[in-house]
Amino acid sequence: MNESIVYEISINSFKKGLENLISILEKAESFAETKKFPFENLLGSRLFPDQFQLTKQIQIACDTAKLCVSRISGKEAPIHDDSETNLKELKQRISSVIQYLDTYKAEDFKSAFETKISLPRWEGKYLTGFEYLTNHAIPNFYFHITTAYAILRHNGVEIGKKDYLGEMPFKK
């Protein structure tokens, strides 16, 4: 049961967030078409000169999801070289991470509460897989999705909370 919960809060959350990100980018594409400017003009946008631009926000959201589940499970992650320069390539990048997330099963997270995660910059200190997921990966993932959203919002793209949250798994 514990591994199912970890699966839900990692795979399901990341997958849904990335699917919503694709929808948001498609709304930005329509906006650019309506306003008659190239979508790619949005990709260098940022809210302050020393902030990462839109492209990088999307790439980091992808990497946060991919590397989190890889580190927690011990399964290898696909490599991406951050070379995307247009919407098609960014959507492919996001889709390839979604496909990677789809290869996971709950049992891959059986040792999430014991695995020790230690990144080079942590100088030997570690977090358990679950601590890494909840203290780092999840807030970081939503940070970059929301920042991408905020950059587009600031540029006038008509998106709202529903685009960010996506559909709820309602029951009747």
Add this chain to the structure above:
Amino acid sequence: MNESIVYEISINSFKKGLENLISILEKAESFAETKKFPFENLLGSRLFPDQFQLTKQIQIACDTAKLCVSRISGKEAPIHDDSETNLKELKQRISSVIQYLDTYKAEDFKSAFETKISLPRWEGKYLTGFEYLTNHAIPNFYFHITTAYAILRHNGVEIGKKDYLGEMPFKK
């Protein structure tokens, strides 16, 4: 064990996010002092004319955390009337939600996987407590914290990812 996991991903995440928000607002206060303008000039700021202003982003982050754990557990939540107009009052609002979160124990979430949550606008449909937490409350909480951060960043406040993520519970 399941209720402990729900406690970790709700109470711990919300509490930490709100504590980080206070630190971020204090950095904004220092920035305003250095630049010699009233902190309150930031409170009406937004990234686009039809977006909620900074004050409201903070209020919604507070309410998302408070109402989420109240709905999932069935415990009553304190009422706040959204009347904050300065930093002191906003910090009091955030602190009062942190104090409320501190009244929770893991056992309060024993029925999180069975409780049915239904908001008036959902027209009779429902989510389980856990679904509500992971599909709605957590992404919504980080959305408003990050939007508050983005508004301040856009105004030049010198904050970074570390301020948003806060300290990690590292072990050696």
